[in-house]
Amino acid sequence: MLVDNGVHGDSRVQKTARSAAEAGWNVTLLGCSPDNAEHHWRIGEAQVRLLPMGGSAGGGGGGGLKRKLVERGGLPLAMARKARRPVERAQVRYWLNKEGDRAWRRLEPGLWNYERAFGKVIDELAPELIHAHDFRMLGVGARAKQRAAEAGRDVKLVWDAHEFLPGARPRRDNARWLPAHLAYEREYVPYADAVVTVSEALAELLQKEHNLARKPGVVLNAPARTADEGVPDLRALCGVGPETPLLVYSGSSSPQRGLDTIVEALPSLPGVHLALVVQDPSAPHITALTAASDRVHAVPYVPADQVFRFLAPADIGVIPIHHWPNHEIALITKFFEYSHARLPIVVSDVKAMAETVRATGQGEVFRARDAADLARAVRAILADPKRYRAVYDGPDSPLTGWTWEAQAARLNTLYQELLA
Incomplete structure (x- = not known):
């Protein structure tokens, strides 16, 4: 593998x-x-x-390698980024025409x-x-x-x-x-x-x-079957008690994931805290988000077999990703993890996930990059969380087919x- x-x-x-x-x-x-x-x-x-x-990996290596690549046509001469573009596009046309794939x-x-x-x-x-x-x-x-x-x-x-x-x-x-x-x-x-x-x-x-x-x-x-023991306490890591409304985001923290939209929404959500479960809580862009509000907490990843148990103490799982072709076509990992944690989901209006949430009733959809609309969606769920969580119960629960065991088979x- x-x-x-x-x-x-x-x-x-x-x-x-x-x-x-x-x-x-x-x-x-x-x-x-x-x-x-x-x-x-x-x-x-x-x-x-x-x-x-x-x-x-996937890049150009050191200085000696770069010089060789320039000679082979793999890299343009050093120049301003804007000025490089025509040269790079010309390289693409030339080599595709000459050598195809x-x-x-x-x-x-x-x-x-x-x-x-x-x-x-x-x-x-x-x-x-x-x-x-x-x-x-x-x-x-x-x-x-x-x-x-x-x-x-x-x-x-x-x-x-x-x-x-x-x-x-x-x-x-x-x-x-x-x-x-x-x-x-x-x-x-x-x-x-x-x-x-x-x-x-x-x-x-x-x-x-x-x-x-x-x-x-x-x-x-x-998600796969998860461990019931040894799972860290998300709320304890964030320093909040069971009565504090807690949003959670888990996964990649790249700009197109929209974490800044959640932070921008917090002033419109008094008393609501946010947990960011990310690979490196000390990364500069993450520390900038935690510095923006004392209600934002960054915590590290847990092992894969602990994820949805770890997320379960939160009140809402948030997926604020931007519109991008690959974001429109899949139910991403965190969508299933939030679902198995039985969390109501607030998701931006990317196609596949928005359609699923509207069909199941397991959450609310907001306009991508719109902090005010995200805050509206959060307030709607916090006003009646049992209605959204009820989707996960009973014989018609979407969780029945959303298991890794079925996929592994x-x-x-x-x-x-x-x-x-």
């Missing part, structure tokens, strides 16, 4: 590895080390290995860092099946499959598409990033023996984008079919 991060904080990857091992598969999960050392641990019976990247080798050569770090290790493991998470690992898995075939071994490749790349926000501020990664993805999709993804809407987009013969299977980011069936 391959992933382009350090595994910590990626609940989908952790759950996939753990459940596959529980089903009897011999699982090694390869990720990226945060330093120059290899790290090992286990998630259940799955072995985790974080491999040193030996450079800036192979152009990523010129436009984003730092992608080779993943091959250098992972390739030899995968070959040594000699897997029967590779589960590649997200777009960067698709290419790494595809090349490993090619090498195995040349050595006379048949390796099956499952691509787990976490997002719709054409609708992704570029992760670096240049005009090459998205076209390069789109070319990279297009080159290696044909090597996948099966594709899975996070929602029906994304499955349809992927099938159309890559002209897939079969629509990708859907594996929801639903789909993956296990897929693995068996591929290796039959």
